[in-house]
Amino acid sequence: MSSSLKKFLVTRILLTIPMVLIMITLVFFIMRVLPGDPIRSQLGPRVSEEQADRLRERLGLNDPILVQYGNYLKDMLTFNFGNALTRGERPIREELGEKLPATLELSIPAMLIAVALGIGLGAFSAKNRKKPVDYGIRLFSIFIYSIPIFFLGLIFQIIFGVRLNLLPLSGRMDPILLTTFESKTNFYIIDSILSQNWAALKSTLLHLILPSLTLGLSLTGVFIRLTRVNMIEMIKSDFITAGRARGISETQLIYKHSLRNTFIPILTMIGLQMALLIAGAVLTETTFSWPGMGRYLVDRIALRDYTAVQSTIGVFAFFVAIISLVMDILYALVDPRIRY
């Protein structure tokens, strides 16, 4: 690795720290501003004010806000996260250790679907510009972009789950298989392969199809439009004309020369789309009862479980930062003109 690349990476990593810090600080204070607290949200009027106060005292909620903030930062920076304030007060690390793999197992295939389908259709659309297939793809991209995720999920559930009865409606695995399924990593695909439990693998994959398709398709529209627009610009560039003049075929000009150059803006876009992916994951998980971070977050926000919410968002922020870092590095690899 060249020293300039190292320097670039170090600065880039150092820059992500304040980004994550600002994010988790915002979350901390927004949670405190929201009306309600974890005790009342969970126990309601069942406990007396006295009992509630004792609980608050024990959970550290009576400490001055800055002390709480300090403890919170310490917990976040050590990746310790502390305990949840509700639902049995389990260590958050343990809880996220179960939820994060579920979310990743959903989001990674969704992102792959979005990127592959989005770039493929976008490039095809650009190649066939102003032909019926181009209008068709553009219409599809607008449609898929504007349709709400839960609605798309619902339609899929009705068609493939209820009407055709081909695919499961919700969850990550058949509940009967799940009772005997031993999960070490909480990535069900990995676990079932490691334990050579093919029935579980099949069930996991079947359960994955509708949610990942829903989430993936909801992101596809953006990629189609982005790829198409950039490709059309790229096809007009001089080096494409020059390539044509030395006998390179149209297919190669599109899928090799233009596409590789189009990847540069697309990579940036993938990084920027992370927020959309996370928002989409939350909605998809809710629609398909997928036991991931998104559903966890929604559940814990309702309970005002400060630590759980803060930690979950902290992890999301961390991932967004990591992905955008990876995108920057890929960007530099794809585009030889980037200088650090």
Next chain:
Amino acid sequence: MEKEILAEIKDLSVTYPTRIGSVSAVDHVNFNIYKGEILGLVGESGCGKSTLGKALLRMIDPPGEISNGKIVFRGENIMEYDYNHLRDFRGRHVSMIFQDPMTSLNPVQRVDEHLIETIQVHEPQTKEDSALQRSKVMIERLGIGIERLYSYPHQLSGGMRQRVMTGIGLILNADLIIADEATTSLDVIVEAKLADQLREIRDEFGVSLLLITHNIALVAEMADRIAVMYAGHLVEIGDIYKIFEEPKHPYTQGLLASVPNIRFDTNEHLYKMPGEPPNLTHPPLGCRFHPRCPHAMPICSQREPLLVEIEEGWSVHCWLYQEQSS
């Protein structure tokens, strides 16, 4: 001197349909390109030089099209080629160097990748390492250091890039290189170097060169023959010395008189041609130059003259040099 014909352009017209009417960018043009010659193609901006160059590769941007005529290259009518045949023709027999060296190479491909790709597109059976070997030989022959082979376009200077483009154009032993303003964006010294090099290449490879340019001085220095276009018409073509000595077409006369520092030019004042080139959606009837022509006659606005040979290898498209009855 018996010259061998490489390409015959016969009655070639190119039109671009636009919202305000169809643009007649090249209109019934006839000329030959000989083997191993340097033919300079000059004319005002927008007169159809680039369009003519692209037409030789049948690369007119749609919806524009070659609306008339044919191009016969080494005895074959390329208008009859299907797409695959045409694709193989481009780059193998005719290559093109464009104006902007900054943008005519793929920014994410190294020089060697450009060269190897060009070879393999036309000779799929050629192995990568033998293609690389040929690329090295070519690069060295053009006076580019071998280490440049592994550079990306942005790491090269403009002059270097044009040499790389030239190398790509020559790698398959093309018969004709079309250089469309290839030197325009370079500084004078680099331009002179590239010009020298192009001439050397012609001598060494026996390739023909169609030199499209605004720079009359460059044509004077490099070309064997000169072709002058005006508003889509080829108005005069012939030996460079003869035409520079005594241009026949009034437009050529004006064009040459308006150029500073030409050897024969002893005028003290530069000539300024009156008027503007016509709008090609509605070109003037007859000779397209007649509204600006100091020698215009009644017939000039009524009928288009023919391109007639006034002397062996010297043709003019002007009523001054032909019988009005014809």
